[in-house]
Amino acid sequence: MNIGVLGAGQLGRMLALAGYPLANRFTFLDTTGHPSAGIGDVMIDTDRKHLDSFLEQVDLVTYEFEHLPVSLVQAIEEVKPVYPSSEAIRVCQNRAEEKALFDRLGIPTPAYRLVEHADELETAARELGCPVVAKSVTEGYDGKGQAVLRDPAEAHDAWRAIGHPRLIVEAFVDFVREVSIIAVRGRDGEVVFYPMAENQHEDGILRYSIAPMPDLDDAVQQTADGYIRALLDELDYVGVLTLELFQTRDGGLLANEMAPRVHNSGHWSMDGAVTSQFENHLRAIQGLPLGDTAARLPTCMVNVIGREGDPAEILAIPDAHLHRYDKAERAGRKLAHVNLVAPTHAELLAKVRACAALLPDAPAPRFSFE
Amino acid sequence: MNIGVLGAGQLGRMLALAGYPLANRFTFLDTTGHPSAGIGDVMIDTDRKHLDSFLEQVDLVTYEFEHLPVSLVQAIEEVKPVYPSSEAIRVCQNRAEEKALFDRLGIPTPAYRLVEHADELETAARELGCPVVAKSVTEGYDGKGQAVLRDPAEAHDAWRAIGHPRLIVEAFVDFVREVSIIAVRGRDGEVVFYPMAENQHEDGILRYSIAPMPDLDDAVQQTADGYIRALLDELDYVGVLTLELFQTRDGGLLANEMAPRVHNSGHWSMDGAVTSQFENHLRAIQGLPLGDTAARLPTCMVNVIGREGDPAEILAIPDAHLHRYDKAERAGRKLAHVNLVAPTHAELLAKVRACAALLPDAPAPRFSFE
Incomplete structure (x- = not known):
């Protein structure tokens, strides 16, 4: 199975790393002129001249980036299966459409x-x-x-x-914390849900995601599961979908936005869950059974932004898993992430602080349950 | 860091999959004309004409296959660092040398x-x-x-x-079971040991490896650790070393043979240990801190030989991790392996039987502790 990926950044790279063990091969179509996947066949197509040869090479198409022309994705759908569909892209790339969908499905928003x-x-x-x-x-x-x-x-x-x-x-929402729910829907309509993550953003960029949360009420997870299931079913969605939410003081959830793809707030699953979001996306789009989404142990994803720090120091932290994207350093650029795993949340927070101290541009980690 | 790998089979493929997250790049030198790595840059060199350009591309050299001409590896050592060294290859590719080394270090053999x-x-x-x-x-x-x-x-x-x-x-040894110990030695001499695995061979081909063993005396693990540490130190070894042993009725260990590389009996570590043997090999040869070798949960590696079965059926087993090598089916050929993970050994054995039933050519699993 040769999988075509629209976009060729780190999400595509990690999809490929998850897909080689499934005997998948990958062809990336990069329309930016600056691919960074560094794996598989990368076709640079800044003038839309290579689309046909891309499509000839691949069995099905997915994407790592939703800000694509809907007309392009619709044209691809005429030739090859695309998961998730162009309809998911159309809705997700327009905040007005997205909010209208939330309203229609009874998903509360600010x-x-x-x-x-x-x-x-x-x-x-x-x-x-x-x-x-x-x-x-x-x-x-x-x-x-x-x-x-x-x-x-x-x-x-x-x-x-x-x-x-x-x-x-x-x-503005007077929220206690930012959270996200990631779910996967198979071609047969089966849906599985990851444990929700608590996310810390800084200047609009995700910095930390921790999952599972030690203090999350089961009922809140079930509410989030219900919201995202409604979205998945409404869109007849296939693959990984991410919904970012605010949790308010009374425990309620307000939907912020969604992303029709594997998501930075799900990177913890690469080392902390039975099946990573990347593998589950690939299972879903190929019609394979979905994998168990349970967390093995408390896990925190630490984004490495702008500058990398010393990989040797990071790797010296016990149960630290470094995922570098092999990109040049640049202010504000996502260069890598570290997944830290620990038997308890208290031990996990100590590791997160130790890791943050090794990263030149990392803000202080702050979690709502500390 | 561009890592040169001598050999381009599934072990090299899995090294690369573990190395991309460390921002490593891979160039394989294949001398067989039949590479199967399917990742990185593969140079086919059946006439030794491309060695120089291979060496120009890489920062250091390792190998996935020890049956290489020692003279070739020695020549490479003149130009680039090679880990493990040609001395390890020289000893490991000759059973007489290997046995003499075991004798010299007081490691019992049949x-x-x-x-x-x-x-x-x-x-x-x-x-x-x-x-x-x-x-x-x-x-x-x-x-x-x-x-x-x-x-x-x-x-x-x-x-x-x-x-x-x-x-x-x-x-012939009247052994209770075949076992193996895998250890990793860093450039600074630090050594870490994986939990021993019990291995089942059939017609000389490994079929199942299970680790950790539920009934292994700590003293036996320590004895094995001592044997492999003696080998690592004697050879001033850098990287992953595997020692296969027989365990006798009285609990004693007799060394069978060793392999100076990542090993099929260590594939369980990809999903069952904190750090896989592949990542630890790469950490070692690059002078990075070694990762934790502890097992997370009881894990069994099931080799897929000759014919693949239906991947969808295998992936439907909970906590099954399929690693396909993207090779054509052929009798006796290693095509993939499945890592099964379970909270208890009893549940693990049930999964192993379920998985074996899905593989056309799998022998019945038999473990000494059943």
């Missing part, structure tokens, strides 16, 4: 408004009550195209700074 | 004789007491170049069948 003018942004900020977050409805990725308004008077500046014709404005 | 003529073989068979095993001193691999003599009168036929000028003749 209060929001759609605006198409700076004046409307100001009105929305006033109605929702500042601070608010304004985001372009499209092309959002890792905190880009966003602005926080502390006062409705900042609306015109924010509008210009974001520079998009349509924004979604969201009320 | 009684043996070296013979250079059919008449000497007959005498040895008489003195040791049949049955005996006769093996060519060189090029032994997976049971090839061996014969069992049930009677000294079979000596001339066996001599001709093996067709080598120098044989080692070994007394």
Whole structure:
């Protein structure tokens, strides 16, 4: 089975590393001119001239990046199976569509408004009550195209700074923590759920994910399972889907956004779960039985951003699993992650602090249950 | 770090899969004309014309196959670091040298004789007491170049069948089980030991390895650790070394043979240990800290030989981890292995039986502790 992957970054790289043991081969289609997968066959196609030969080589197509032209993915679907489908991409790459889907399925979200003018942004900020977050409805990725308004008077500046014709404005949520749920749906409709992770972002970039959470009520996990199952079934989805949520003081969940792919907040599963999110995505899209998603032990994923630190020092931490992406250092760039595993959450937190101290640009880890 | 690997089979493939997360790149030198690694850069060099360009590409050299000309490895050592060294290859590819080393280090072995003529073989068979095993001193691999003599009168036929000028003749050992110990020595001399595995061979090919063993006395593990540490230190060895042994009725250990490389009886570590033998080999040869060798849970490696069965059925077994080598089916060929993991040995044995039933050519699993 030769699997075609749209995008050729670290997610594709890790998909391939999970897929070789299933006897999969990988062909990546990179449209950026800067592939970093470093594995498999990488076709650079900045002018859409190589799509046909890419499609000739592959048996089915998946993607590691959802900000692709929907028309491109629809065209591919005419020729080869694509999982997840173009419909998932269409919804996920547009925050207005995404919120409408959440609303339709009864998945609660922070209060929001759609605006198409700076004046409307100001009105929305006033109605929702500042601070608010304004985001372009499209092309959002890792905190880009966003602005926080502390006062409705900042609306015109924010509008210009974001520079998009349509924004979604969201009320700030007084959340206890950011969490995510990752689930996998097979071609036959079977769904499995990973234990939820608690995520710490810094400047819009994920820094730490810890799973399972020591203090998570089973009922909250079941609520999240219900939300993501509704999304999976509604979209007739095949593969890994990620839903990021806020958990509020009363334990409730509010959906933030979703990603139709393997996700940074699921990297802990590579060393902490029976089956990694990457293997389960590949199992799903090939129609193979899904693997057990249970966590083996408490695990924390630490992102390595900007600068790498000394791999030897990281590897000296017991039960530390380093996953480097073989990319050049650059401020804000995801270069690697470390999965730390420990028998208890207390021991895990000590390891996380030890690891963070070895990474030049790591913020202090802070978890809600400390 | 670009790592050069002599040999391009499944062991090299799995080394590469473990090394990409360390940001290693791999160049394989295949001298057989039939590489199967399917990953990294593979240079086919059946006429020794590409060695220089191979060496230009790599920072250090290791190997997945020890039956290489010692002179070749010595020549490579003049240019690039080679781990383990040519001395390890020289000793391991010659059973007479190997036994002499065991003797020198006080590592017990089955009684043996070296013979250079059919008449000497007959005498040895008489003195040791049949049955005996006769093996060519060189090029032994997976049971090839061996014969069992049930009677000294079979000596001339066996001599001709093996067709080598120098044989080692070994007394049959009334063993309870075959076991192996795998250890890793770093560049700084640090040594770590994996839990011993119990191995089941069939027609000279490994079929099952289970680790840890539920009934292994700590003292036996320590004895094995001591034997392999003596070998590692004596050879100033860097990397993974495997020592196969027989365990006798009184619990004692007799060394059978060693392999200067990652080993089939250590594949369980990919899913059953904190750090796999492949990652630890790469850590060792790069001078990185060695990883924890502890087993997470009872694990059994099931070799898939000759025919693959249905991957979907295998993956439906809970906590089954399939590792396919992407090779064509052929009688006696190692095509894949399955690592089965379970909370208890009783549950593990049930999974092993379920898995064996799915493999067309699998013999019945039999473990000494059942």
